[in-house]
Amino acid sequence: QVTLVESGGGLVQAGGSLRLSCVASGRISSIPTMHWYRQRSGNQREWVASRVTSGGMNYEDSVKGRFAISRDNAKNMVFLQMTNLKPEDTGLYFCAADVRDRAFSGTTTKYWGQGTQVTVSS
Numbered sequence: 001q002v003t004l005v006e007s008g009g010g011l012v013q014a015g016g017s018l019r020l021s022c023v024a025s026g027r028i029s030s031i032p033t034m035h036w037y038r039q040r041s042g043n044q045r046e047w048v049a050s051r052v053t054s055g056g057m058n059y060e061d062s063v064k065g066r067f068a069i070s071r072d073n074a075k076n077m078v079f080l081q082m083t084n085l086k087p088e089d090t091g092l093y094f095c096a097a098d099v100r101d102r103a104f105s106g107t108t109t110k111y112w113g114q115g116t117q118v119t120v121s122s
Helices: none
Strands: 003-005 010-013 018-026 029-041 045-052 057-059 066-074 077-082 091-100 111-112 116-121
Touching: 003 091, 003 111, 018 029, 018 066, 018 091, 029 066, 029 077, 045 066, 045 077, 066 116, 077 091
Parallel strands: 010 116
Antiparallel strands: 003 018, 018 077, 029 045, 029 091, 045 057, 066 077, 091 111, 091 116
């Protein structure tokens, strides 16, 4: 079993910044990809950003240029630096990890954290 724990959410004014952190623990051989998702009020959970072990990353269009995803592979951690926050960024932010529990395994399992709340006031 693998557990993910997020931290760093909070209340910030529009234009401000927050840095989210997430640490994965448990039966982990490697984590090829780590992600951030969010769920805004009344909406389904939506993808925000992903980063692979080698450093490649992708972002949802609305956060490009404002959010930056990074990883500490040795510590099984992923971060989301959020700048120039807007009220529409308000939501519950989740990290997710595609975990390989054995070396040379061809399959991964996606695990989720419980989420950390980000609220941006106007």
